Amino acid sequence: MLSRIRALIKQADPEVTEEWKWSNPVWSHNGLVCTGETYKSVVKTTFAKGASLPDPSGPFNSSLEGNVRRAIDFHEGDKLDEKALKALIRAAVALNKPSTRS
Numbered sequence: 001m002l003s004r005i006r007a008l009i010k011q012a013d014p015e016v017t018e019e020w021k022w023s024n025p026v027w028s029h030n031g032l033v034c035t036g037e038t039y040k041s042v043v044k045t046t047f048a049k050g051a052s053l054p055d056p057s058g059p060f061n062s063s064l065e066g067n068v069r070r071a072i073d074f075h076e077g078d079k080l081d082e083k084a085l086k087a088l089i090r091a092a093v094a095l096n097k098p099s100t101r102s
Helices: 002-012 082-096
Strands: 017-021 024-028 032-038 043-047 070-074
Touching: 002 024, 002 032, 002 043, 002 082, 032 082, 043 082
Parallel strands: none
Antiparallel strands: 017 024, 024 032, 032 043, 043 070
């Protein structure tokens, strides 16, 4: 599942940078976009500024009580909504864009 998520992140933003921090893959573009965490029964993708992202398709299903982060828990056999995940990645990257104020 994590390798499928990794591929979708790169498709959504070919300029995203992946590195390992906190024993997990971390994707950045002008700031942290999201992390990928693997657990016994779930792969979690946590968006650093998820609470500020539009969620019209409703993929966020974890860490919903926080004021900043939001996450998606993927369980074995889950259907991956590729379109919604790519839209979240693009929105997270756009949120990280530096302002162009004078």
